[in-house]
Each structure stands twice: as structure tokens, then as C-alpha cells.
Amino acid sequence: GAVVSQHPSWVICKSGTSVKIECRSLDFQATTMFWYRQFPKQSLMLMATSNEGSKATYEQGVEKDKFLINHASLTLSTLTVTSAHPEDSSFYICSARRSFGDSPLHFGNGTRLTVT
Amino acid sequence: AQTVTQSQPEMSVQEAETVTLSCTYDTSESDYYLFWYKQPPSRQMILVIRQEAYKQQNATENRFSVNFQKAAKSFSLKISDSQLGDAAMYFCAYYPFLQGAQKLVFGQGTRLTINP
Numbered sequence: 433g434a435v436v437s438q439h440p441s442w443v444i445c446k447s448g449t450s451v452k453i454e455c456r457s458l459d460f461q462a463t464t465m466f467w468y469r470q471f472p473k474q475s476l477m478l479m480a481t482s483n484e485g486s487k488a489t490y491e492q493g494v495e496k497d498k499f500l501i502n503h504a505s506l507t508l509s510t511l512t513v514t515s516a517h518p519e520d521s522s523f524y525i526c527s528a529r530r531s532f533g534d535s536p537l538h539f540g541n542g543t544r545l546t547v548t
Numbered sequence: 549a550q551t552v553t554q555s556q557p558e559m560s561v562q563e564a565e566t567v568t569l570s571c572t573y574d575t576s577e578s579d580y581y582l583f584w585y586k587q588p589p590s591r592q593m594i595l596v597i598r599q600e601a602y603k604q605q606n607a608t609e610n611r612f613s614v615n616f617q618k619a620a621k622s623f624s625l626k627i628s629d630s631q632l633g634d635a636a637m638y639f640c641a642y643y644p645f646l647q648g649a650q651k652l653v654f655g656q657g658t659r660l661t662i663n664p
Contacts, residue, residue, distance in 0.1 A: 466651060470591075475639060475654045523591060527652070536583060537643075537652060539593035 435459050436528050438540030445516055446548055453511045453543045455526030461506035462528035466537065467499075470523040482509050516547040550575045552642050554655035561630045562663050568615075569625045569658050571640030579645040582616065582623045583652070588636040596638070599623065627660075635662045 435458040445451045455465055464483050468476040480496075482488040482503035490496045498520075500512040509528075513520050523544050527537040552573045561567035573582070584596040599607045599616050606614050611628045627634055640655040 464650075473659075475657050476593075476652075478651055481651055525591075525593065527593075529650075536581070536595050536598055542591050 434538045436462075436526065436538045436540040438526055438543055440543060441541060442544040442546070444546045444548060447517055448515055450512055450514045451516055451545060453513075453524055453526075453545075455509045455511070455528065455540050457507045457528045457538070460528075460530055460538075462509075463506065463531050464529050465503055465509035466527045467501060467509075467511050468525045468527070470525060470542075472523075476525060479511075513545065516545075518547045521545055521547045550577075550642050550644065550653050552640055552653050552655035554638075554640055554658050556658045557656070558659045558661070560661040560663055561627075563630055563632060565630055566626060566628045567630055567660065569627075569638055569640075569660070571623045571625070571655055573621050573623065573640070573642045573653075573655075575621070575642065575644070577644050577646060581643040581645075582614075583641040583643065584612070584614070584623075584625045585639045585641060585654075586634075586636045587639065587657075593639075597625065630662050632662050632664060635660055 437456045439454045467479045470476050478491050479494045480488045480490045480501050482501045484503050484506050488501035503509040525542040526540045529537050580601045582599045586594045586596050597607050597609045597612050613626045615624045637657045637659050639657050642653045
């Protein structure tokens with residue numbers, strides 16, 4: 433159990449366009465989802481924490497207007513990269529938890545975004 | 549702020565030998581989880597082992613075990629009988645119990661190579 437599905441696995445988009453990444457908890461209800469960004473050969477950097485039905489909490493230095501996060505239901509959170517630029521190219525990973533205190537977090541397979 | 553440090557960017561070991569990956573962390577909290585995650589080339593985050601800070605007994609999972617030294621804030625991972633499939637990036641992570649601050653803090657990672 434505790435499967436998290438992330439879609440798409442990879443996406444290529446042109447500069448200036450927006451792209452949406454979905455994170456779904458398939459067999460549990462996720463009250464909280466986390467979005468990470470990972471550059472090549474580096475660690476995961478937390479971008480934001482989203483709680484179902486409320487606004488996401490962004491980490492310092494993350495542009496909330498560029499990285500729009502929506503967590504409209506207990507099984508779905510979306511990350512939209514708006515007006516994408518080549519420097520937004522990266523690997524994005526989501527994780528989810530059922531409730532406060534739930535451990536461990538359950539990770540999606542990640543999305544490789546390339547902006548041309 | 550909590551920090552996690554992995555001082556070994558790369559490690560290598562002969563197949564069937566034992567290797568230990570180091571991790572130290574900094575926190576003023578007394579209740580938390582510690583994790584080791586494995587990230588193979590597929591980039592899927594795989595939980596290797598978990599340790600609750602209130603437990604004195606070191607966690608073990610088959611060939612994987614930890615040496616948890618709470619006072620020293622050290623959490624090393626020992627891999628016994630190394631196998632080719634163990635080759636991956638390994639991330640140490642800290643996860644506090646404190647409500648409102650429950651998010652994973654990752655170390656920089658250690659790339660493990662298994663030599664046949």
C-alpha cells in the first residue's frame with residue numbers, strides 16, 4: 433500500500449509555456465503533500481508543503497507565482513510551472529503523508545522537466 | 549534550523565564486502581525520525597531503513613543496519629554483503645515530530661559504487 437503516482441514522468445516544453453505535474457495518492461488519503469526539486473547529482477530541495485484545502489507553504493527563495501501548487505482533494509496535488517524558462521529544467525518529485533505524524537513519507541517516481 | 553550532513557560524497561566497496569555511510573545531524577528537538585533513502589539511476593526514492601529517536605535499539609533491515617548515537621547526533625548506515633544492486637545515491641534524512649515543522653531535511657547524499 434501507500435502508492436504515490438506522479439505524472440508525467442518526463443515532459444519537454446517550450447520557453448514561455450506552462451506545464452502541470454500531477455501527484456496522486458492511489459490507495460490512501462494524503463492530507464499533506466510535499467514538492468521537491470532535484471538538480472543533477474544534488475540532494476532534494478523542498479519547494480513547498482501543501483495541505484488539502486489550504487494554500488501551500490513555500491520555502492524561502494521559491495517563487496510562488498512561478499510554481500503554483502494546488503491541493504484540491506485528499507488524493508491529488510498539482511504543481512504548475514508557469515512561463516517556464518530553461519533554468520526551470522530539473523527533476524521534480526512529490527511525496528505524501530496521510531496525517532501529522534505519519535511516517536515515512538511516500539514518494540512519487542518524479543518528473544523530468546526540460547524547457548527548450 | 550535542522551541540518552543533515554553527509555561528509556562522504558562518494559564511497560566504493562567490493563561486492564560482498566561491508567560498507568558504512570556516515571551521517572550527522574543537528575537539532576534541538578528530542579523526538580524525531582531518521583531515515584536512509586536509496587535513489588538508484590531510476591531516481592525513485594526508496595526507503596531503506598527508519599529509526600525513531602526514542603528507541604535505543606538500532607534498526608535493522610536484512611543486510612542494512614544503523615548505528616544511532618543520539619547524544620552524538622550520528623546516524624550511520626552499514627550495508628553488509630554488498631550487492632551490485634546496492635549501487636545508488638544514499639540520502640540521510642531527518643524528520644521532526646514537531647507539528648508545523650514536519651518536513652524531511654535531506655543530507656547532500658553519498659554515491660555508492662559496488663565493484664564486482
